[in-house]
Amino acid sequence: MSANHDPAAGGHHEIEMPHASLRDYMIGFILSVILTAIPFWMVMTMPLSAPVTAAIIMGFAVVQIVVHMVFFLHMTPKAEGGWSLTSLVFTIIVVGIMLAGSLWVMHHLNTNMMPMPHDMNQLP
Numbered sequence: 001m002s003a004n005h006d007p008a009a010g011g012h013h014e015i016e017m018p019h020a021s022l023r024d025y026m027i028g029f030i031l032s033v034i035l036t037a038i039p040f041w042m043v044m045t046m047p048l049s050a051p052v053t054a055a056i057i058m059g060f061a062v063v064q065i066v067v068h069m070v071f072f073l074h075m076t077p078k079a080e081g082g083w084s085l086t087s088l089v090f091t092i093i094v095v096g097i098m099l100a101g102s103l104w105v106m107h108h109l110n111t112n113m114m115p116m117p118h119d120m121n122q123l124p
Helices: 022-045 050-071 079-112
Strands: none
Touching: 022 050
16 A cells, blocks of 8 residues: 555545755754844944834844745745645735734724813822
C-alpha cells in the first residue's frame, strides 16, 4: 500500500513540507537583526520627530513580520498547496474588519454621547 493514495478513496496522502536550507535561515536571521537594530537605533538617537519615527518603526515591524513568515514559517504560495497563505489572508481580512468596525463604533459613541455640563465635573 503506497502513501500516495487518493484521499477520496480513503487512502493516505503526503503533506508537502517546505524545505529550508541553512542559507535561508541565515538570510532570515540577518534580516531580522537588521530590521530590529535600525528601529532600536532610531529610538535611542531620535534623529527624526516622534511621529515620523513611530511610522518608520511600524513599517519595519510589518517588513519583519513578512520576513518571519517567509524565512521561518515557510509561508509561501507553494507550501501546503497554498492553504496556509490563503488562511493567513482570510485572517488578515477578518482582523481588519473587526478593527475597522471597533474603531467606527467607538468613534460614533464618542461623537453621539451626551455632553456633560461643566458644572458636574467640579466638586463643591
